[in-house]
Amino acid sequence: MDLTIRSLVPADVSAIDAIVRANRHVFSEEECKTAVEMVEEALAKPNDPDPYQYRIAEAGGRVVGFACFGTIALTQGAFDLYWIAIDPSHHGRSAGRVLLEACEKAIAGQGGRLIVAETSSRKEYDRTRRFYERTVSYETAAWIRDFYKPGDDKVIYVKYLQVKEPR
Numbered sequence: 001m002d003l004t005i006r007s008l009v010p011a012d013v014s015a016i017d018a019i020v021r022a023n024r025h026v027f028s029e030e031e032c033k034t035a036v037e038m039v040e041e042a043l044a045k046p047n048d049p050d051p052y053q054y055r056i057a058e059a060g061g062r063v064v065g066f067a068c069f070g071t072i073a074l075t076q077g078a079f080d081l082y083w084i085a086i087d088p089s090h091h092g093r094s095a096g097r098v099l100l101e102a103c104e105k106a107i108a109g110q111g112g113r114l115i116v117a118e119t120s121s122r123k124e125y126d127r128t129r130r131f132y133e134r135t136v137s138y139e140t141a142a143w144i145r146d147f148y149k150p151g152d153d154k155v156i157y158v159k160y161l162q163v164k165e166p167r
């Protein structure tokens with residue numbers, strides 16, 4: 001697949017809305033709304049010194065995925081991966097891996113040391129967990145039983161980035 005990774009432009013809002021809604025098997029209505037609110041906030045504050053940062057995956061001139069990350073307050077170089085989602089028509093074709101690698105590179109370039117990604121233990125997220133564990137080799141750092149609701153645990157993944165020592 002011919003994939004291009006680029007930064008966010010205002011016209012991406014509707015594509016991001018469509019991608020989260022196309023993934024309604026994992027995202028709730030509230031999560032879909034939050035995803036759109038966050039991208040609108042990022043676009044409304046172009047001079048924010050610590051913004052939500054986006055990377056957009058495009059294939060054949062069409063937006064097929066997006067990821068959003070940002071610093072974790074009160075840490076030195078820890079970043080949160082808030083969102084990663086690929087249009088289901090492109091699942092399993094490496095777009096997620098390529099997009100996440102682009103985020104990792106950007107985070108490392110900003111002095112990031114580690115990336116935290118959270119997901120759920122629900123069956124609907126089996127493939128997502130496989131993606132983190134096998135495809136991109138994130139470490140399972142914590143598993144909080146019954147976190148979201150009884151029977152729905154929170155799974156916390158982490159990746160430590162290679163930080164180049166300053167000479």
Ligand SMILES: CC(C)(COP(=O)(O)OP(=O)(O)OC[C@H]1O[C@@H](n2cnc3c(N)ncnc32)[C@H](O)[C@@H]1OP(=O)(O)O)[C@@H](O)C(=O)NCCC(=O)NCCS
Pocket residue numbers: 023026083084085086087090091092093094095096097098118119120125127128130131134135
């Ligand atoms: C998780 C996600 C971002 C992965 O992106 P992707 O482009 O489908 O994944 P890649 O093609 O780079 O990697 C393929 C691997 O991802 C996993 N995977 C996750 N969802 C998959 C799907 N729907 N179809 C195929 N593989 C999927 C598999 O483990 C696969 O490896 P395998 O072929 O060895 O089984 C994407 O499937 C997605 O948007 N899922 C729904 C939203 C979501 O769960 N986001 C994360 C929220 S915490």
